[in-house]
Amino acid sequence: MKKALVSIAFGLTASLLATGASAQATLNSVKQKGFLTCGSNTGLAGFGVPDAQGNWTGLDVEFCRAMAAAIFDDPTKVRFIPLAAKDRFTALQSGEVDVLARNSTATMSRETQLGLDFPAINYYDGQGFMVRKKLGVSSAKELNGASICTQQGTTTELNLADYFRANNMKYEVVAFATSDETFKAYDSGRCDAFTTDASGLYAERLRASAPDDHIVLPEIISKEPLGPAVRHGDNQWGDIVKFTHMAMLNAEELGVTKANVEQMKTSDNPEIKRLLGTEGKFGEAVGLTNDWAVRIIKHIGNYGESFERNVGEGSRLKIKRGQNALWTKGGLQYGIPIR
Amino acid sequence: MSTVVDTFRFVRNQQVEALPPPNLARGPIAWIRENLFSGPFNTILTLVVLYLLYVIIPPIVDFVFVNAVWTGTDRDACRAETAGHPVGACWAFVIDKINYFVYGSYPVTERWRVNIFFALLALGVVWLLWLRAPRRDLGAIYFFWLFPILSYILLTGGDADFSNGFWLGFIVLSALIVAGFGAAARFLNAPVKPAVLIGAGIVAVIGITLALLEADWGLQPVPTALWGGILVTLLVATVGIVFSLPFGILLALGRRSKLPIVRMASVIFIEFVRGVPLITVLIMANTMLPLFLPGDMTVDRLARPLIGVAFFASAYMAEVVRGGLQAMPKGQYEGAMSLGLNYPQMMILIILPQALRIVIPGIVNTFIGLFKDTSLVAIVGIFDLIKTIEASRIDPNWAAPTISYTGYAFAALFYFVFCWGMSRYSLGVERRLATGHKH
DSSP: OHHHHHHHHHHHHTOOEEOOOOSSOHHHHHHHHTSEEEEEOSOBTTTBEEOTTSOEESHHHHHHHHHHHHHHSOTTOEEEEEOOTTTHHHHHHTTSOSEEEEEEEOOHHHHHTSOEEOOOOSEEEOEEEEEEGGGOOOSGGGOTTEEEEEETTSHHHHHHHHHHHHTTOOEEEEEESSHHHHHHHHHTTSSSEEEEEHHHHHHHHHHSSSGGGEEEOSOOOSOEEEEEEEETTOHHHHHHHHHHHHHHHHHHHHTOOTTTHHHHTTOOOHHHHHHHTSSSOHHHHTTSOTTHHHHHHHHTOOHHHHHHHHTSTTSSSOOOOGGGSBGGGTSSBOOOOOO | OHHHHHHHOOOOOSOOOOOOOOGGGSHHHHHHHHHTSSSHHHHHHHHHHHHHHHHHHHHHHIIIIITOBOOOSSGGGGOHHHHSSOOOOBHHHHHHHHHHHHHBTOOGGGHHHHHHHHHHHHHHHHHHHSTTOSOHHHHHHIIIIIHHHHHHHHHHOBOOOOOHHHHHHHHHHHHHHHHHHHHHHHHTTOOHHHHHHHHHHHHHHHHHHHHHHHSBOSOOOOOGGGBOBHHHHHHHHHHHHHHHHHHHHHHHHHHTOSOHHHHHHHHHHHHHHHHSOHHHHHHIIIIIHHHHSOTTOEEOTTHHHHHHHHHHHHHHHHHHHHHHHHHSOHHHHHHHHHTTOOHHHIIIIIIHHHHHHHTHHHHHHHHHHHHHHGGGGGGGTOOBHHHHHHHHHTOGGGOOTTHHHHHHHHHHHHHHHHHHHHHHHHHHHHHHHGGGGOO
């Protein structure tokens, strides 16, 4: 009765009830609902941005679409719930979203205290510097005595202090309350260098009054491993998230692309056969179908394709692969074998 | 001949044409002398203001019109080096994104439903606000009952899918309400039959509402996570306004009631809600509420701030209305009672019409404040107009130095048009209704 009263109360006031997922067997509840709910960014260039029709695009967005493709063979069966930084983790904990792909940094306390898992890292970010070309600087080590624009009260400010102290260099910090103000100040010549996460540097550079006058220095002074997060306690679901990313990495390594995935099915390479499910039953073992990886690659493509399309050369951001290159090319993205 | 003498007498039988006042006492020059340069202090003030206008106005005009870019498909149109001239507002960006600003991520093929919602909203607003509109009593029923139901069905697709337990609970509650009305009437020595009929009427209205919400209208369901832009801004403001006026009046009456429990409940509600900032209510609703509710139940993300805003506005509205009630002379109450009117008749026929008229500026002021406060929902990740602009301005396809300013200028224009409209309307109503007070 109490429950009925409560539900009547909500029915009368809001009339908008939805059911959340329980902590266990997320895959079943997702299949039952018929769509995946994905906690997404409220707007970050290259990772989650609405286009003119309101469709979300970006690297994190495509990750969720890849999961929907693996589960339903339909990348549109995903609902994006844009989450502010404050309520992103509670939304995941309370079951409001099934997976959080929202450029969240994996840290120990988030795994242990918040009860989250970061099964995969789909973007290795880190704090970097941008300077004017005419400054003639090619490394952050040459920034001794520079004035640096940064945002107040963020970890960027602390990382900056650590880096300059460790390298025994002097600097002058010019801090602002918002990232907008900070970049505006740098753009108008208020300081020599601008620092924030490297992916952000590329996005900000586009907005500069003369983007070609600025370069991003190669040094990365902090570790920001960004990846999708899930709740503790549902290992099968965590595996699906993990191997969605691994399948995209392996596909890139093996040369399987959106365009050639159908021909690759006939390949004799045992690794490709296992990836595409023509050999073994790896998909079924995780609760999906054996052609799960084919579905991902068919609809989204491999990791490299997704990267280039959203943040790399195919996009306006033109971020270099850097740490996000495959391990075979000197990066950190290492797809663990499917066997 | 005396007539000869008469010929020298001159009587003007026509009014002489009045001479115009001297040039220095009329026309624009005199007006300027009198109003702008009437003394050394005013002269200095005038010069300072003129200088400030000179500093401020030309750059704004340059930005908004002269250097503005009206056409283009991406950032190249709005960058000085590719456009070949200094670029002010990039209206091409707003034009490109306008559908997103209006509808958010609402599915393209279903946007006609949002358009109908806008039309229904306009109909309701005009019906209620145009003082000479026909059958404004029907208009009130439309705006406060039919319109919310239609909007809900249109925007979400209806088919609310209540569980059987919900309907069972509803039937039990209905029986309790009807029985409660009957019991109360017997207790108060009033005739039982009309009381039971009133109770049954309330139950029937709620039942019909729920049945309409549950009926399957064949519309594709659209989850609220996809709603956005002006749709959400108007929705939050409308829910706040529709809810806050009746609820605020009830709270104000409750606060002045002689029944201690009703009074205490009203006072606690008003003081509690007014005692916390709206932003706290929103963050509480969006971040904490999901943790308090049992695992299988969540309240829709958009409904949470809607409820928060509605409660918040009600508390403020209650205090505004209470101001009007306080201002009523005691004689009005006594006069009404001496005519033998009971409490509802006294309030509806005598007190409230006068009290509400007094506080029209206060009510409109609250509405304007509420309308602008709706932008706070952006903080909890609801895509209202401001949030859609914020999300669009970082789009790399439109990355240019003036994109952010253009987006905010558009938002400012939107809010200004609505708030200014409300304020002008309230002035007009005051002028019409104030006729009785002019002695």
